[in-house]
Amino acid sequence: MGDAEKSAVVYCDAFMRAAFAEARRALAEGEVPVGCVLVPAEASCAANAERLDSSDGQSEASLGHLIAARGRNATNKAHHALAHAEFVAVKALLRDAAAKGQKPPTSLAGYVLYVVVEPCIMCAAMLLYNRIRKVYFGCANHRFGGNGTILAVHAAASTSAPAYESCGGHRADEAVALLQEFYSRENSAAPSHKRRRKV
Known part of the structure; x- marks a missing residue:
C-alpha cells in the first residue's frame, strides 16, 4: 500500500457507531437524537477502518484516543439554538485544546466528521467556513439538509471557502429509527399550548 493510500480518508464504521452512542445519549436527555464525533483525518484511514471495523464489538473506550471531540444535540437543555451536535463537538475540541494549554x-482541515443525520444548512455552513476535510452522515435531513438534500452548502458554489466532501447513507435506517422514536414522544420542551400528545 502506497503512502497516498495509507493517508486517504476512508469511512470507518466504528466512528459512526460512536456518533450513534452520542445520539442515543441525546435521545435519553429529551433532545433530537443527533450525535457526532470529530476524528483527526489520519485516524480515518484504511488501516484503522480495517482494524476497528473487524472487531464488531469494539468498545467505545478503545476509540477514545482516536476521537478528538464528541457532540450531541443540546438545544433544549442549553436553551440555545446553536447547540447542535456539530457546534457542540467543535466547541469541545477548542475547550480541550485550551484545557491542555495547547x-x-x-481550522477543521485536519478533521473528519461522523454525524448521525445530514448537517443542517447552518451546521453545513459552519463546517464549510471552518474547512472541514470530510463529512460522513447517516440519514438525509429532508427539512434542513445542507449537504445536498435541500441545499448543497458543502459544494461551496458561491463562496471563497473550499468545498468539502460529504458522503451519506451510513446506517441510515438506524438513524431514521432513532428520529422516529424521538418524534413519537411528546416534546416536553415545547410550550404547553403547542404540545400534542401522540396517539
Whole structure:
C-alpha cells in the first residue's frame, strides 16, 4: 500500500457507531437524537477502518484516543439554538485544546466528521467556513439538509471557502429509527399550548 493510500480518508464504521452512542445519549436527555464525533483525518484511514471495523464489538473506550471531540444535540437543555451536535463537538475540541494549554486548531482541515443525520444548512455552513476535510452522515435531513438534500452548502458554489466532501447513507435506517422514536414522544420542551400528545 502506497503512502497516498495509507493517508486517504476512508469511512470507518466504528466512528459512526460512536456518533450513534452520542445520539442515543441525546435521545435519553429529551433532545433530537443527533450525535457526532470529530476524528483527526489520519485516524480515518484504511488501516484503522480495517482494524476497528473487524472487531464488531469494539468498545467505545478503545476509540477514545482516536476521537478528538464528541457532540450531541443540546438545544433544549442549553436553551440555545446553536447547540447542535456539530457546534457542540467543535466547541469541545477548542475547550480541550485550551484545557491542555495547547494552541487550538485554526481550522477543521485536519478533521473528519461522523454525524448521525445530514448537517443542517447552518451546521453545513459552519463546517464549510471552518474547512472541514470530510463529512460522513447517516440519514438525509429532508427539512434542513445542507449537504445536498435541500441545499448543497458543502459544494461551496458561491463562496471563497473550499468545498468539502460529504458522503451519506451510513446506517441510515438506524438513524431514521432513532428520529422516529424521538418524534413519537411528546416534546416536553415545547410550550404547553403547542404540545400534542401522540396517539
